[in-house]
Every structure is written in C-alpha cells, then in structure tokens.
Amino acid sequence: MKKIIYIFLTALLFNLSACTDDFEKLNENPYQITDESLTQDFNNVGAFYPPMLKNLFGHQIEHNLSHDSWVRHLGTPTPFVGGINNTTYYIRWNTYWNRIYNSIMSPSAQVMKVAEAEGYPVFVEWAKLIRILGMSRLTAYHGPVIFTKFGQEPALYDSEPVLYNAFFTQLDEIQAVFNANMDYAGLAKFDASYGGDIEQWNRLVNSMRLRLAIRISKANPALAKTQGEKALSEPGGLIESNADNFMVSLYGDVFPPVTISFGWGDTRMSASMESILIGYKDPRVAKFFDPASDDTLYPDHPDYPYKGIRNGAVLVAKDDRLSFSNISSDFKSVENRRFFTAAEVKFLKAEAALRGWNGAGSAWENYEAGVNSSFEDWGAGSAAAYLADNTSLPLNYNDPKADPGPINDFVTRISNTVAWDDGASNEIKLEKIITQKWINAYTNSIEPWVDHRRTGYPKLPYNYKNDSSADWGVIPANEFLKRQVFVTSQRENNASSVAEATGFLGGPDLISTRLWWDTGSASNF
Template sequence: MKKILFIFIVALFANACTDGFEEANVNPYEITDESLTQDFNHIGSFYPTLLANIFGHQVEENLVSESYCDYMATPTPFVSGVNNTTYYITWNTYWNRIYNNLMSPASQVIDIAQEGGYDVFVAWAKLIRILGVSRLTTYHGPVIYSTYGSEDVSYDSEEVLYNAFFDDLDDIQAVFAANSDYEGLTRFDASYAGDVASWAKVVNSMRLRLAIRISNVAPDLAQTEGEKAIADAAGLITSNDDNFNISLYGSDLYLSVICFSWGDTRMSAGMESFLVGLKDPRIAAYFEPATTAESVYADHPDFPYKGIRNGAQLTAKADHSDYSTINESFQSVTERPYLTASEVYFDLAEASLRGWTGAGDAGSNYDAGVRASFSQWGVGGADDYLADATSTPIDYDDAVYSGSINDFVSRSTVTVAWDETATNEEKLEKIITQKWIAGFTNPNEPWADFRRTGYPKLPLVYKNDSNSDWGVIPDDEWIKRMPFLDSERSDSPELISAAVATMKGDDLISTRLWFDTGSGSNF
C-alpha cells in the first residue's frame, strides 16, 4: 500500500513539474516569428541593405562616372598611369554590387512580402530595384531586369528596359496611391520615416528623370511619360524638404574615405574651370582651398582652389596631393542625395524647352533649380549669381609640370544669367551646366546628361590610352560606356551576343548607348 501511494505522489509531482513546460522554458528575450511579423521585421530588415547598395565606391563610381563626368580626379598614377581614367578599363565591378547586393535580396524580400500580402513593401522593393538598375544601364546599356530570377534569363535591350521601368512605375504608384496612410515602412525608412506620400513623389520624379534621359532617342515616349509625371496628383520633389537622400547607415561617405583616408581623389580641373570662372560660391561648400604654393592658382588668387585634369599625365601621387580636397564637412555627413529638387527643376526647364504640357516656364524653372541648389548646400548669393551675364569658365594650367602638360583651353563660354532670346540649344547648355554643378556627389545622371546632350562642354582627357582591347576613343571624343563584365562574357557568351545585337555597335567603350544619339543637336 505504501509503495502504491509513493508511485502516485511521484506521478503527481511529475505532472506538476511539466505543467506549462513550454511557457516556462521560452526565452523571454528571443525574437519569435510572431514578433517579427508584428513589427514587419521579417520584411523590413532587408531594406537598409538594399538602399545602401544603390551607390558604388572607388572602383565602381569614383574611377568611373565621377571621373567621366569631371567631378573629381585622381592624383594617383594607378597601374603605371594607365587605367579607367585614361580610357583603359581596369576596374568594372558595379554590376556585381547591383546584382549580388540589391537585385538578389530584393527578389527574396518581394517573394516574402507577396506571400504575406504586404503590397506596399512589394512596391517599395520594386522601386528600389529601378533606382539601382536605372543607374547600372547607364554604364553598360542592355542589362538583366525583366527576366531576372526566371529560368529563361536574357538581357533587356535598352528600349525594352525603359518601357519596363515605366510600366513598373505605374504599378508601384498605384499601390502607393491606394495606401497613402500606410505606416508599415516607418521603422525601416531612414529617408522619409515611412511617409508613403513622399515615396510617391520619388516615383514621379524618377519617371521624369528617365523621360528626360530618353528624350532625344524616343521623344514621343519621353513626352508621354514626362507629362504623366508632371500631372500626377502625388506631385514631384520641388522642395529641399522632399529631397530623396539615402542614409549612409553609419558608414563614412565614400568620397570622404577616398579623399582623406586614402588620398586618391581631388577636385577636378573641370570643376575648377567652371566654378572659378563662373564665380560660383558653391565652390567653398564643395571643396577646400589648395594647400600648395599660391603661384599654383596665381591666375585666380581670389579663388584659391586647384584641380587635376582627368586622364592627366601623372608622375607621382605627391605631385598633386596638395590640390583641393573635398570640403572637410563631408567627413561627418550621414546621408547622400539621390534625387533633389534642383534636379527636378532643371528637368522641368528642359521639358519646357521640349514643349511638354505642364512643365511651366523654362527660365523660371532654371532659376528655381539654381536657388534650390544654393539652399541645399547652404550657400547665399543666388541673386547676384543668376544676374551674371559675363563670367565664363576659365582655361586651366597645371603648374606642377612645365610646359603645356595637362593644360587645356576651356571649350565652354556659357554664362549663368538666363537669356530668353537665346536658342533652345543655348538655353539647354545653361540648364545642363547648372544641373551638373548642382549634382555634385551624385555623378551618375550628370555623366548620362553629358553623353546625351554634349553639355557641359567638358575638357577632353589629356592622356588617352584606349586601344583595341576595350575600344578606341578618338582623341576628340569621350568614353561612351563600360564593357560587359569578363565573367559575363565567358559564362554567358550567347546572352552577351544577343545583348550586343540590340546595341549600336560592339561591346566596346566607344559604342554609344541608346539614349546617346550623337546627332550633334538636341532639338
């Protein structure tokens, strides 16, 4: 009897000890699937990485688009002075960043969001894909977009690609319009704190950017899409408060690292020519005075800045290291502009020249773009600057080397003040020149603008090392594109062959992209 009672008591205690076992043994600090879903973390945690990889770094951007649009130049004679900057392709990796770090994870998050019915997150990821791939196509031309992730992958021709962008922007904007009060993005959106209405303005402003980009090659499509962007009820980015800036997520600005930590980039001679010649007060916001001898900038002592010619003949890094760095304030910035009010106003000014409905007055938009840029960079004096009808870009002298090495005579005689009696071509040169100046630190669109319009009238590279390996650039011309990656050429020769068949020439740096008509006239 005692034995039976003992067994009963043990069983009773055993049941008591295991009652609620699952609850008792759950770690209260563990992130559960349920909590992830409630806070949108299972989706939203992807987005900072996606956004952070839209831009490139030294070999993806500084030594490609930033050099080719003449914002910055290197004092360093990389690879014995024969490299990207002298038109011999040495680095070509932006493709990998976009596909490995943006397109691939974006596809994953789209699948997760679609499965859970999170339509706004799906639209946001699709927009970010356009933000990245629309930059990549300005490097190569045809890229993989509409078939990405499918079993039958192919390169989109540029014409197909831009139509796909516009169609996807339609879908994205429809989702944003139907969910204007959605709050799910808030914790993951460092740009707009989850404000869907602000992202809707980004959609319209991107549509306008892409429409302007193809305005020479596909004028009817460009006008249709541009007018759609202008007329959409969500509006455009027309205030610096609405600027689309991408957080650096705790990292240093790429340009600050290259300039101050590595000493591999300095002000370009093109920037010196235009900013000094036009007496542009933004020069002090962009750059630091040179620390070299005053004789180096003796031709403009009131503007003690000095740049390096792109594609320069360089002997030693130290020769030009005391030329102008970027402004020291860039060492503490926490975000980087992608699309700003100044760009939108300049796009509207060009749209007006092209007769697009709703674009407004070209001169008024031009002035508004300059003023927005001055305000964005915290610079005064816009009234006097806009009234200057006489100052023009200056010639350049590289005082480090004797004779005419690296020197150039300015190709541009553009002035700042708007002239209503000028031709449309002359007006466009003013617009694109100011758009170029305003876009500093964001070189992708200025490089595209330069190729499609010929403006601003930038200097040629001094040292042209192009050859049959990558394509020959004539001495009176500029690089047109980046070649496809060697890995793509070797791994997917049939795809590359099909892509090249849609282009204006072979897979060479001399082949113009679709939007670059090379006609010599923009109207």
C-alpha cells in the same frame, strides 16, 4: 541611433537567410529570435530595405575612378596601374554590376516573395521601386541589362527600349498601390529617408518618371513626352522643395569619398570644377572643396584658393598633387547623401519646357528656380548676383606641377554665361540648364554622366592622356568614353545572352559604342 537600428536589422536579415535545419533546438533558446518577433512590426521584410538602399551607391572603383572622372567632377592624383586605367580610358575595374545584382536585385527578389506571401503590397512595391532606382543607374553604364527576366535561366538581357517601357509600366504599378495606401505606416521603422511617408515616396516615383523621360527624349520623343507629361500632371506632385529631397542614409558609416580623399589621398577636385566654379565666381565651390594646401598653385585666381587635377592627366607620382584641393571637410560629418534633389527636378522641368511638354512651365523660371534651390541646398547663400552675371566665363587651366610646357593644360570649350538669355537658341538655353545641373549633382555623378553623353553639355575638356585601344574600344582624341563593357563573369558564363545583348547595342561590346538614348545627333532638338 540609426547605426544601431541598421546593425539590428542586418542581424535580422542574416537570421532570415540562415540555415534552419536545427530549428526546433534553436527554438528552445529563450534569447533566439522567434517567428513571432520576426513578423512583429514587419521585421521579417523590413530588414531587407536599408542594405538595398545603401547599395544604390558604389565606392572607389565603381564610381570615383569611373564616372566621377569621366564626367569631370573629381580627379585622381594617383597613377594607378602605371597610370593606365579607367580614368585614361583603359578598363581595369568594372564592378558596379555585382553590387546592383548581389545587394539589390537578389535580396529584393527574396523580400518581394515574403511580402507577397504575408500580404504586404506596399512592401512589394517599395522593393520594386528600389530595383528601378538601382537598375536605372546600372543601365547607364552598360545599356542592356538583365531585368524583366531576372531569376530565370538562361539569364536574358532586355534591350534598352524594352527596359525603359518596363520601368514606366512598373512605376504605374507602384504608384497605384502607393495611391491606395497613402496612410500606410508599415515602412516607418525601416525608412531613414522619408520616415515611411508614402506621399514622399510618391513624389520620388513621379520625379523618377520625369528623369527617365528626359533621358530618352532624343531616342523616343513621343514616349518621352507621354511619360514626361504624365509625371508633370500627377496630383501627387514632384520633389519641388529641398525638404522633399531623396537622401540615402549612410547608416552610421563614413561618406565614401571622405575615405577616398582624406584616408587614401586618391581623389581631389577636378580641373573642370576649378575652371567652371571659379570662372563663374560660384560660391558653392567652398561647400564642395577645401582650399589647396599650397598657396602657390593658383596665381591666376588668388581670391579663389582652389586647385584641381585634369582628368586623364599625365601623372608621375601621387605626392605631386596631394596639395591640390580636397573635398570639403564638411563631408566628414554628413549622415546621408543626395540621390534626387528639388534642383534636379527644376532643371528637368526647364528642359521639358524647351521640348514643349505640357505642364512644364517656363524654362527661364525653372532654370532660375533650380539654381536657387541648389544654392539653398548647399548652403551657398543668395544666387541673385550669380544669376545676373552675363560676363563671367570658365577659366583656362594650367597644371603647375607639369610646368614648363602645356602638359595637362586645357583651353575651356565653354563660351556660355550663367545669366539666362530668353532670346537665345534652345541649344544655348539647354547648355545653361545642363551645366547648372552638372554643378548641382556633385557627389552623385551618374546622371550628369548620362546628360553629358546625350546632350554634349557641359562642354568639358577631353582627356589629356587617352590610353583607349582595341582591347576595350578606341575613343578618338576629341571624344569621350560612351559606356562600360559587359562584365567578365557574364562574358564567360553567359556568353550567348551577352552576344544577344551586344546585338541590342547596335555595335560591338566596347567603350566606344553609344547607348540607345545617346543618339550622337549634334542637335538636341
């Protein structure tokens, strides 16, 4: 049914965008969509929203062969472009920019204009919120982006401090309209996430404010604290239960990683997931991945029949590792994907508590509540024994397809257990929080990629194969890729603005240049 509605809405959107030079003749057709039918039940604006929401996520080259690999959630068995590509720190693909601008920013500008003219303020603010959802992800790639001056000529970039202030200001504006229209029912027909429930969207606004506040907590601690405490004290509340999770509908389509994994054979479990999940005896592993199809691959942990691929591995032939663990077959039947969960909110609150933010509660209680929420969300049973485990540690990794020898192997850098230690330092506590946040965010890896760069946690293995060079920037052997470069179309067609944006970065337009919130400080406190 959702697929039928989506197709119908897309058809409406096409008609809204089509040429109407011969409108009088078309209007004589009794089957033609009329002005009255378009405006009935908000169809003239609502049709824009499902495609915008759907495009918050990218596909193979935008996500799977980029930050899914960089943050060690999934690995590829395929030696793309001779084995020298994004996963080995040589940039071949860089297209998420186009998705966000073409499929979110441009149509949102259209629908906001129509909604303002029709007097639909809630639709205006809904579009603004979707813009922030998308642009907060895009800036995690590039740093400076075109936001407050979008649609102007020349297309000027915002520095990151300007951008985050704009996000917070617009969240205030969105929330004011939502608070004044809590009983508004106009979104329902077009909202596959919350069924038009403004109270639920308000929780997402507050949760986004907290996510962005934590993101900038090292770069601007005062602003982060102000905005974080505002999110924590808002009467509308946060996403606190899995019933409140913000899920983005697939609108009848197949979950993209299913196509990449089962259809193309281009993604598998990462070695880091194997190391951490199996080392911690984590039952979520069975919800994330299928067992390996070759039972000789895991002699060091025969009770856990899973095998992952090291990121940045030396790969000879794709067929060598197709027998490693696929993503879970359960994903073949999912109808939506996670964007923001109650578990993430609890981990955000746990970090906020470590930072002394009012209203955050107890770091310990939030940490354990986050793990419990994650286990519940993924259907992994009770987390009680897991949370009490103060001995298990992630495993060292061996690539059996590269034996004999140490090729693609690694020794884990993690020496922190799952069980909370209230007497430990804030760094050790934060490492526990961020490691669990990293696990929970499987299939939604942009935010853990942010967390890893800003905190250094989890302590993931470095790339085995590092093809970074002066072309895109050199990543030291004991470091990680820091960002995506500005896209070629911008470099060629908007060179002066890109030059200004590069100045905002405080370093060259390279993959080795840190973003604003990634301060490079060894201390997180």
